[in-house]
Amino acid sequence: xxxxxxxxxxxxxxxGAVHDSTDKCGLATLACxxxxxxxxxxxxxxxxxxxxxxxxxxxxxxxxxxxxxGAATLSKNLPAAIKIFADLLRRPxxxxxxxxxxxxxxxxxxxxxxxxPSHKVMLELKRHHYPDPWGRPSEGEKPAVESMTxxxxxxxxxxxxxxxxxxxxxxxxxxxxxxxxxIGELFADWKPIAAELPAAGATGKQLEHxxxxxxxTQIGIAYPTVPYRHADYxxxxxxxxxxxxxxxxxxxxxxxxxxxxxxxxYASYHTQRERACVLCYAGSSSDRAQETLDVTLGELQRxxxxxxxxxxxxxxxxxxxxxxxxxxSSAARSGAVARDWYHLGRPRTLEELGxxxxxxxxxxxxxxxxxxxxxxxxxxxxxxxxxxxxx
Amino acid sequence: MPEFRxxxxxxxxxxxxxxxxxxxxxxxxxxxxxxxxxxxxxxxxVSHFLEHMVFKxxxxxxxxxxxxxxDEMGAHYNAFTNEENTVYYAAVLPExxxxxxxxxxxxMRPALREDDFCTEKxxxxxEIKMYEDQPPYGADEKCRAWFFGQHPLSxxxxxxxxxxxxxxxxxxxxxxxxxxxxxxxxxxxxxxxDFDELCRTADQVCGRWEAIDSAREVLPAAPNxxxxxxxxxxxxQEYGMLMSLGPAAVDADRYAxxxxxxxxxxxxxxxxxxxxxxPGHAEHCSLHHHDYIGAGMxxxxxxxxxxxxxxxxxxxxxxxxxxxxFGITQAELDQAKSKINSRVVLSSERPRGRLFxxxxxxxQRREYRSVRNDLDAVxxxxxxxxxxxxxxxxxxxxxxxxxxxxxxxxx
Numbered sequence: 001x002x003x004x005x006x007x008x009x010x011x012x013x014x015x016g017a018v019h020d021s022t023d024k025c026g027l028a029t030l031a032c033x034x035x036x037x038x039x040x041x042x043x044x045x046x047x048x049x050x051x052x053x054x055x056x057x058x059x060x061x062x063x064x065x066x067x068x069x070g071a072a073t074l075s076k077n078l079p080a081a082i083k084i085f086a087d088l089l090r091r092p093x094x095x096x097x098x099x100x101x102x103x104x105x106x107x108x109x110x111x112x113x114x115x116x117p118s119h120k121v122m123l124e125l126k127r128h129h130y131p132d133p134w135g136r137p138s139e140g141e142k143p144a145v146e147s148m149t150x151x152x153x154x155x156x157x158x159x160x161x162x163x164x165x166x167x168x169x170x171x172x173x174x175x176x177x178x179x180x181x182x183i184g185e186l187f188a189d190w191k192p193i194a195a196e197l198p199a200a201g202a203t204g205k206q207l208e209h210x211x212x213x214x215x216x217t218q219i220g221i222a223y224p225t226v227p228y229r230h231a232d233y234x235x236x237x238x239x240x241x242x243x244x245x246x247x248x249x250x251x252x253x254x255x256x257x258x259x260x261x262x263x264x265x266y267a268s269y270h271t272q273r274e275r276a277c278v279l280c281y282a283g284s285s286s287d288r289a290q291e292t293l294d295v296t297l298g299e300l301q302r303x304x305x306x307x308x309x310x311x312x313x314x315x316x317x318x319x320x321x322x323x324x325x326x327x328x329s330s331a332a333r334s335g336a337v338a339r340d341w342y343h344l345g346r347p348r349t350l351e352e353l354g355x356x357x358x359x360x361x362x363x364x365x366x367x368x369x370x371x372x373x374x375x376x377x378x379x380x381x382x383x384x385x386x387x388x389x390x391x
Numbered sequence: 392m393p394e395f396r397x398x399x400x401x402x403x404x405x406x407x408x409x410x411x412x413x414x415x416x417x418x419x420x421x422x423x424x425x426x427x428x429x430x431x432x433x434x435x436x437v438s439h440f441l442e443h444m445v446f447k448x449x450x451x452x453x454x455x456x457x458x459x460x461x462d463e464m465g466a467h468y469n470a471f472t473n474e475e476n477t478v479y480y481a482a483v484l485p486e487x488x489x490x491x492x493x494x495x496x497x498x499m500r501p502a503l504r505e506d507d508f509c510t511e512k513x514x515x516x517x518e519i520k521m522y523e524d525q526p527p528y529g530a531d532e533k534c535r536a537w538f539f540g541q542h543p544l545s546x547x548x549x550x551x552x553x554x555x556x557x558x559x560x561x562x563x564x565x566x567x568x569x570x571x572x573x574x575x576x577x578x579x580x581x582x583x584x585d586f587d588e589l590c591r592t593a594d595q596v597c598g599r600w601e602a603i604d605s606a607r608e609v610l611p612a613a614p615n616x617x618x619x620x621x622x623x624x625x626x627x628q629e630y631g632m633l634m635s636l637g638p639a640a641v642d643a644d645r646y647a648x649x650x651x652x653x654x655x656x657x658x659x660x661x662x663x664x665x666x667x668x669x670p671g672h673a674e675h676c677s678l679h680h681h682d683y684i685g686a687g688m689x690x691x692x693x694x695x696x697x698x699x700x701x702x703x704x705x706x707x708x709x710x711x712x713x714x715x716x717f718g719i720t721q722a723e724l725d726q727a728k729s730k731i732n733s734r735v736v737l738s739s740e741r742p743r744g745r746l747f748x749x750x751x752x753x754x755q756r757r758e759y760r761s762v763r764n765d766l767d768a769v770x771x772x773x774x775x776x777x778x779x780x781x782x783x784x785x786x787x788x789x790x791x792x793x794x795x796x797x798x799x800x801x802x
Contacts, residue, residue: 115526
């Protein structure tokens with residue numbers, strides 16, 4: 001990406017919340033927080049100061065499969081930043097005297113979710129829809145986080161931070177031979193560790209309500225679809241784009257524009273490696289929440305009748321411009337490259353993606369929808385009163 | 392190197408563009424010099440409501456047409472309203488420059504139909520309810536009202552359920568006619584732009600807009616200092632806001648203010664971060680500088696377990712007292728410069744990012760600043776200038792508003 005001054009990297013380590021045992025929900029997140037508190041020759045403060053002196057914009061998050069570390073900076077500073085991240089991944093101090101502080105950080109983030117009803121409903125939706133432990137909130141649970149010890153944190157690090165399965169995606173203005181050699185020097189002697197993924201257990205209830213004192217009722221709906229690496233992915237995600245992508249999409253038009261039922265309504269594709277679902281959200285005044293749920297579910301079911309040529313044309317235009325604009329951001333590209341490697345074992349070029357989208361037809365999407373109509377909905381609501389789902 | 396170009400239509404509409412031949416996309420926006428500070432109490436929230444209505448159609452197009460045509464271009468488009476501007480924008484591939492300008496310009500002369508107004512009012516009321524359910528539960532707007540008192544910057548952008556509920560379409564039409572005069576509008580563009588074509592299109596589609604004088608009265612702010620506790624039983628966390636004066640939009644010391652806010656209250660590695668967030672006393676604590684025409688503001692935002700709230704307010708006060716007494720170090724200033732410079736470069740890579748900077752600079756200051764100009768301005772800030780800002784705008788002279796489950800709080 002020679003037009004850019006920046007370079008960005010996304011590091012995915014297969015140390016996500018799926019490895020948290022039932023009584024230690026949140027351990028992966030606490031371990032990630034503790035890793036930032038000093039590594040290699042650097043104290044907690046030196047770690048952050050050194051990165052900030054390099055102008056590194058960073059972000060960490062723990063998802064179900066991976067702990068992710070993102071960094072973007074001016075390209076000339078990337079090699080120095082990679083060196084610091086190598087210390088983070090391989091030589092964290094995990095200091096016992098900072099465990100209480102790290103724990104408080106995680107506990108306060110949990111409390112913040114309790115004050116964010118739209119976030120909370122979507123976490124509960126994933127927890128109910130996916131088979132345990134694949135839907136667990138990586139943010140954790142208060143009693144578990146309160147009980148964790150520094151030994152738990154260190155054990156998590158020792159079992160799951162490893163080179164096998166770790167992916168470093170880099171994009172932007174980079175010097176590939178130098179980057180490859182540097183990564184080799186910093187990581188080649190890192191020892192692999194075997195780790196198995198947990199099997200998929202039971203799913204939660206298909207209809208669940210959480211009482212909450214609020215003006216609006218939050219509605220979350222999920223239904224199964226194919227994962228990103230499946231041959232039908234582009235047909236399935238194309239259908240979701242018709243539901244929710246741009247303001248002419250069906251959900252926006254039917255739920256917000258025509259009826260004024262809510263400010264925010266959307267559907268999005270959510271994929272893991274082995275399974276995926278479509279996540280839908282709507283937040284509406286409690287007295288109109290039932291109508292909002294009925295109209296939204298109606299639109300999901302109507303999708304099975306097929307999409308129209310004009311809808312597909314708009315979808316293609318939107319995806320094409322998104323792809324080209326992704327090429328304008330090193331951070332966006334590095335994330336996409338790393339995720340592709342995880343799901344497919346290789347990155348897809350923007351040209352390849354464009355070709356796959358061009359090949360979509362109304363007939364191919366409708367054929368997919370006839371065979372795979374949106375169904376088996378999981379519905380989670382949060383608000384003053386429960387809603388009903390008609391058969 | 393990007394080239395900056397300007398033009399003006401006969402009716403006063405200004406056209407500005409930062410043209411970069413190597414960009415992949417084109418970002419376009421109409422920046423309207425109107426926002427909540429231009430409203431009276433009777434029409435509180437009308438600027439933001441009008442922003443929604445602009446997408447509901449024109450004499451030539453209904454709302455479906457507007458949304459469909461933007462989506463046919465694959466546009467990434469939206470709008471936002473704040474205290475002093477309303478901005479409509481679209482990022483498209485360069486081949487759609489002309490149709491995107493035509494469509495944006497058309498919706499800038501909306502039909503404002505009554506039935507659309509009634510439907511959209513429901514959406515706005517939902518938006519107000521949504522924010523009432525989320526932290527800080529409207530306390531940010533209350534804090535602003537207390538801080539600015541009678542000054543126009545005290546006005547809420549969203550308005551209230553009452554003010555929006557009672558608003559009539561004729562009031563909105565009157566506001567529109569007065570505020571959306573071409574003299575009050577800038578067409579801005581960034582990225583791969585055919586500027587001559589942009590001017591031709593603008594002349595065709597905006598040239599007949601009627602010019603009306605629509606000056607904004609700019610008064611000095613005389614802020615109120617005080618402490619307010621808002622009881623919100625259902626909240627889990629306690630949220631605190633502190634507002635104090637800062638440099639305004641045209642003040643030369645605004646760069647020093649931004650660097651000071653970074654040193655003291657950036658999301659990571661700042662004094663507040665080390666004092667409150669890293670030890671786990673607060674979930675979040677940050678300081679930002681906001682500049683408006685005629686006044687500026689430093690805003691501190693803190694959220695934490697209610698048990699720690701009083702202690703956290705003392706910690707914040709101590710950080711501010713210390714910095715007012717002893718200033719900051721050169722190492723802190725250098726670190727903040729690195730952070731800001733990196734952010735300026737990264738956020739400028741996309742034409743969309745540049746559009747907001749280029750358009751925002753022009754509508755606020757009638758000034759073009761390249762990325763290089765901003766980097767140089769940041770680089771030039773000295774410790775002495777930071778000291779001047781600290782003296783002129785004491786952070787300890789603030790209005791504090793705390794909202795959450797606590798019914799009393801020592802301060």
